[in-house]
Amino acid sequence: MTSSTRAAVVADPSHTLLALDFDGTLAHIVDDPTRAYAHPRSVDALARLGTVLGQVAIVTGRPVPQALELGGFVGRPGLERLVIHGQYGAERWDAADGETTRPERPAAIGRLAEVLPSWLAERGAGDARLEDKGLAIAIHTRGIGEGLLDSLAAPLADLARELGLVVEPGRQVIELRAPGHDKGDAVRTLIRDLGARHVVFAGDDLGDLPAYDAVDALRDQGVDGLLICSASAEQDALVARADLVLEGPDAVAGWLEELADDLGV
């Protein structure tokens, strides 16, 4: 599967979608989410690949402006057609016109922002770091108490249900966000828009599983899929589902460089 899809991509690049998750795949995981910069070798490789592949896309839980800042994608030669689906597919940015489409902030997220600090403090989790992304709020526990995230999972699920939100668990984080979209929807849209015959998707975390599901389902409809896992000691849920397991963002960068070399760009 791995080598045949790669060979098909090299033979037919203009019908290929290359879609990548950001954190843990393009960027190393770090304590401070505002400093998780994309791997420079990956960005260089994407700029090469962007000149020949049908579509290069980032599909991320990040809001578009953060992905743009941390990725350094704006104005980068080779990435003039880059598309970013942010906030698990709720937002879309297109380098071609620089425009972002984004829904209104749900009232339930506003309500959550009001109650969450005291709600966490009452549960001994006042040290958890909140990341308000507009359409979601992430509760980060990296570097705080061991087991804190697990202890918050069930009560946060109850709170999400009360507010009509859904829970998005991740690496030392739980996000509460509006329902109705996920990374699978983003990947299906990208495939449809391109008329893709070959799809490469790379991810590292639970939020990437709907994209894996989408690619798996499209294989039955004749789309050639390659699922890459950017592996970590923190999350192994994607390993058994992946066609190719790479050892984190450094190895992802190497794989992208090799693909660009194979394509002669």
Ligand SMILES: O=P(O)(O)OC[C@H]1O[C@H](O[C@H]2O[C@H](CO)[C@@H](O)[C@H](O)[C@H]2O)[C@H](O)[C@@H](O)[C@@H]1O
């Ligand atoms: O869909 P992704 O691109 O993988 O984004 C998922 C979330 O990633 C970020 O959090 C994670 O990365 C941080 C920086 O390395 C790390 O500190 C944190 O522990 C990780 O969970 C980001 O902050 C979230 O907004 C994204 O939704």
